[in-house]
Amino acid sequence: MSCSTNSDHELEAQNQIINHFLQQVKYKIVVMSGKGGVGKSTVATNLAVFLSNQGYQVGLLDVDVHGPSISGLLGLTGLRLNTIGNKIQPYPYDENLKVVSIQGLLDQPDAPLIWRGPVKIGIIRQFLSDVNWGTLDFLIIDSPPGTGDEPLTVAQTVTGCQAVIVTTPQEIALADVRKSIHFCQTVKMPILGIIENMSGFVCPTCGNMHEIFKSGGGKKTAADYNLTFLGQLPIDPGVVTAGDAGQSIDTLTSHTKEKMQHIVDQLIHQLPNKQKGVDKTMKIAIPVVQGKLCTHFGHCEQFAILTVDDGKIVEQETLTPPPHAPGVIPNWVADQGCTDILVGGMGEAAQAILQERGVQILCGAPCDAPENLVDLYLQGKLVNSGNTCDHEQHDHHGHGCGGH
Numbered sequence: 001m002s003c004s005t006n007s008d009h010e011l012e013a014q015n016q017i018i019n020h021f022l023q024q025v026k027y028k029i030v031v032m033s034g035k036g037g038v039g040k041s042t043v044a045t046n047l048a049v050f051l052s053n054q055g056y057q058v059g060l061l062d063v064d065v066h067g068p069s070i071s072g073l074l075g076l077t078g079l080r081l082n083t084i085g086n087k088i089q090p091y092p093y094d095e096n097l098k099v100v101s102i103q104g105l106l107d108q109p110d111a112p113l114i115w116r117g118p119v120k121i122g123i124i125r126q127f128l129s130d131v132n133w134g135t136l137d138f139l140i141i142d143s144p145p146g147t148g149d150e151p152l153t154v155a156q157t158v159t160g161c162q163a164v165i166v167t168t169p170q171e172i173a174l175a176d177v178r179k180s181i182h183f184c185q186t187v188k189m190p191i192l193g194i195i196e197n198m199s200g201f202v203c204p205t206c207g208n209m210h211e212i213f214k215s216g217g218g219k220k221t222a223a224d225y226n227l228t229f230l231g232q233l234p235i236d237p238g239v240v241t242a243g244d245a246g247q248s249i250d251t252l253t254s255h256t257k258e259k260m261q262h263i264v265d266q267l268i269h270q271l272p273n274k275q276k277g278v279d280k281t282m283k284i285a286i287p288v289v290q291g292k293l294c295t296h297f298g299h300c301e302q303f304a305i306l307t308v309d310d311g312k313i314v315e316q317e318t319l320t321p322p323p324h325a326p327g328v329i330p331n332w333v334a335d336q337g338c339t340d341i342l343v344g345g346m347g348e349a350a351q352a353i354l355q356e357r358g359v360q361i362l363c364g365a366p367c368d369a370p371e372n373l374v375d376l377y378l379q380g381k382l383v384n385s386g387n388t389c390d391h392e393q394h395d396h397h398g399h400g401c402g403g404h
């Protein structure tokens, strides 16, 4: 039996807040690069600006705690983030785009941050749990280059996150991109596509294309790995001038603006269910016996499945799962299209399967009628105990709720 400590409980409580926030975000995208200086922050910022220009609600989060550049690229240097109650208020760049960067919390923006992994992980989790983001169509996360603590924290914390990988065309950058691809495969984060930045230089004087860093390497890597190639941006001195002036590529008159728009169009094209506004339908599973939650998750004879639309229960059915065998019931729950499950306790293996299948788990729910539990859950009044007990341990400790 695993004993939970206070800090386990705090972590679980924070997980619950993070999961609740993530349910309000339709698409979560982390922008990554294998190497530094390839234009990842430029791409992340412009993805956010172009998407918000199209009327999507966008949050832009800079988790590059050692080298945050989003504030500068958007002309927000000196930005301070306010706190109301216990919530950090994101900076409203315009009516569709909210921005959060570590720079907004620092007293001395130019002082280097000397933080080890656990502190950085804590800060990133706080940006997900303690920021008043509201409902978003897109959360765009700018991660530092490489495959360190920051992208790992994002991959492990942001359920449903997908990656966009930025590279330059030359082989040394592509070698690092392959590491990013393997990283995503290892942490099971889907890759939305690859963007090749600084791909050729169009001379403003003669109009000819010069392949300073070659071009086409990103496209070839995408093809090699059977990934989507989202498009190319040329080397354009206007991008530097705009970035230094805190302006987006949208303000440019060059061909680069069309290229950026093409990338955004390709990215949107990749996504399912593209209409604006978060899908508010949830399907919540609860193991039941005699009309109440049953603590025997793996051996329970029936499941109540409640469909919630826009915060209200619109349908309730009771289904019989297939006979118990390792892994069968969690997979069956996911196969029913359930987004959430409320249980008394659950073994670690079952939790791992459900997490992998993107089902939010709440452990420690009391024995009550399913509709009452769902009401409490929607109000945020059910606390996740992080309980990984199985039914035998419940019985042994007298936590069962009868009926078995």
Ligand SMILES: Nc1ncnc2c1ncn2[C@@H]1O[C@H](COP(=O)(O)OP(=O)(O)OP(=O)(O)O)[C@@H](O)[C@H]1O
Residues within 6 Å of the ligand: 033, 035, 036, 037, 038, 039, 040, 041, 042, 043, 064, 067, 069, 144, 145, 197, 198, 199, 233, 234, 235, 236, 237, 239, 240, 241, 243, 244
């Ligand atoms: N297509 C482009 N043409 C010209 N300059 C560019 C282009 N893309 C980015 N830059 C410039 O390259 C520099 C680095 O860009 P950026 O900060 O976006 O890179 P990064 O990969 O996020 O860097 P870091 O490794 O620091 O996170 C900036 O000065 C930016 O203006």
